[in-house]
Every structure is written in C-alpha cells, then in structure tokens.
Amino acid sequence: MLEDLDYALASTVQLQEMKRGNVRVASTPLYSSYLLPQVVADFKLQFPGVNVHLLDSLNEDVLFRLTSGEADLAVAPRRNNDLEVEEELLFNDTFEVVCPFGHPLDELQIATWEQILEFPFIAMTKGYLASLQLDLASYSSSLNLQPAYEVAFLTTALAMVKAGLGVTALPAGALTMIEHFGLRAVEVEAPVVSRQVSLFTRAGQSLPPAAGELRLFLLQATAFRRT
Structure with a gap:
C-alpha cells in the first residue's frame, strides 16, 4: 500500500x-x-x-x-x-548551392562542384569548412575548396551572397530562409554532399x-x- x-x-x-x-x-x-x-x-x-x-x-x-x-x-x-x-x-540534409538570381549558376538545373568552385565561395565555421573540404577531396583531388570568405552565421553568408561577393552551400532544410534574401538554390551533384x-x-x-x-x-x- x-x-x-x-x-x-x-x-x-x-x-x-x-x-x-x-x-x-x-x-x-x-x-x-x-x-x-x-x-x-x-x-x-x-x-x-x-x-x-x-x-x-x-x-x-x-x-x-x-x-x-x-x-x-x-x-x-x-x-x-x-x-x-x-x-x-x-x-539527413543534402546540400544545395545558393546564388543570386541572374548568376551563371542560376541558369543551371543541377550544378557540379567543379562549376561551383569557379566562383568565390563563402564558408561558415571551421567544422563546416573542414568537413566539406574532406567530402570534395574524397570525391576528386581536383576539387580543392579554398573559400574567399569564412563567416560564423548563416544570415551573414546569405547577405554576402546577396551583395554579389560569392556563393555558398546550405542544407536543403535551411533553404526557406533564402527567400528573405531574394536568392536562388540549385541542386548539386558530383558529388552529392549530405550531413x-x-x-x-x-x-x-x-x-x-x-x-x-x-x-x-x-x-x-x-x-x-x-x-
């Protein structure tokens, strides 16, 4: 009891x-x-x-x-x-590349990393950058990601893309946020990168x-x- x-x-x-x-x-x-x-x-x-x-x-x-x-x-x-x-x-979240409307990548339905790395890249945080570099290098030694800018916050990266300073890559789940910046997301392959x-x-x-x-x-x- x-x-x-x-x-x-x-x-x-x-x-x-x-x-x-x-x-x-x-x-x-x-x-x-x-x-x-x-x-x-x-x-x-x-x-x-x-x-x-x-x-x-x-x-x-x-x-x-x-x-x-x-x-x-x-x-x-x-x-x-x-x-x-x-x-x-x-x-699991798959990455897509984010660019301004009218950017050369905007004309593509699917972009490759080789095409993406032709433009200045905006990376976020050391962990994000290191893991992305590893993914690309594991796929091909020719995919050498050297970012033009490194920032800590998502909004900073998107504002820099909007200003025309480069492109960035985000998990697909976060892409609803790019609408506020008037940006475009393009699917990526060769390789497909996910987290x-x-x-x-x-x-x-x-x-x-x-x-x-x-x-x-x-x-x-x-x-x-x-x-």
Whole structure:
C-alpha cells in the first residue's frame, strides 16, 4: 500500500515537472535559425509552462556547452564517437548551392562542384569548412575548396551572397530562409554532399522530465525526414 502511494506521489511530481521547468538546447546557428524555432513553438503549445532556452553556438562549441552542463540537449551535425555524449539521428540534409538570381549558376538545373568552385565561395565555421573540404577531396583531388570568405552565421553568408561577393552551400532544410534574401538554390551533384543532423545528450545521465519531453518531441517532429 505504501509502495503504491509512493509511486503515485512520484508520478504526480514527475507530471508536474514535465508541465513546467526550464530546458536549455545548444545548437549551431544554422539549426537554431531554421529548425528549432518552429519545434519550440509547437512544443510550447503542449507544454506552455516549460521555458526553452536556445543557446546558439559555433559548431565547435555546441558539445562543450552540453558536456559542461550548460545545456540539457544539443543539436548539431554528426560527430565522431565521443564517450561523453549519446547521439540520436534526427535526419539527413543534402546540400544545395545558393546564388543570386541572374548568376551563371542560376541558369543551371543541377550544378557540379567543379562549376561551383569557379566562383568565390563563402564558408561558415571551421567544422563546416573542414568537413566539406574532406567530402570534395574524397570525391576528386581536383576539387580543392579554398573559400574567399569564412563567416560564423548563416544570415551573414546569405547577405554576402546577396551583395554579389560569392556563393555558398546550405542544407536543403535551411533553404526557406533564402527567400528573405531574394536568392536562388540549385541542386548539386558530383558529388552529392549530405550531413547527418543529430540530437545529443550527456552519456550516462538521465534527463530532467521537461528536457526528456523535448527530446521525444524533437525525435517525433523530425521522424518524417528519417524515412
């Protein structure tokens, strides 16, 4: 009888904690810009008492903010095995090239990387650049990406493309943002470049109830992109 009462009380407390609390999510600027705002808005409709704090961070800082305890969850491109974190696939994102209307690439239905690298390239963050360089070099030693500019934030890259300073490449999921800048996206091949976007938690540690609910919500909200 006492065990049943304790269980009922614990369940009630957990339910109340799920309905209110604070959740901190670290994310790269890219996914803080186009993925998380709508997910958080939908989550708040179900859990209006939970405060969600987005900690947008440079790619190389995201997991540090998680493992240091500053964040409960993290959203970022896939990492190599890290014993401090657990990783769950959210979705795969394929890159497209972004250019102004009237640009020579705008005339193409599908562009190759060889064609793209004929123009100044605007890269974002060291992790983005290093992984893209590796993808291209693995496909062909002739695809030597040396960016004309390196920036930290998506909006900066898009503004520079709009100003005619070069082109950039973005995951397809982020392309809704280019409409605000009056830019055009073109599919890319030779090679097709994609990124696995993952949800990270601290290894061996249970999540607070509200953070656990947001984890499940994120996995459910992106399930259609894993098929």
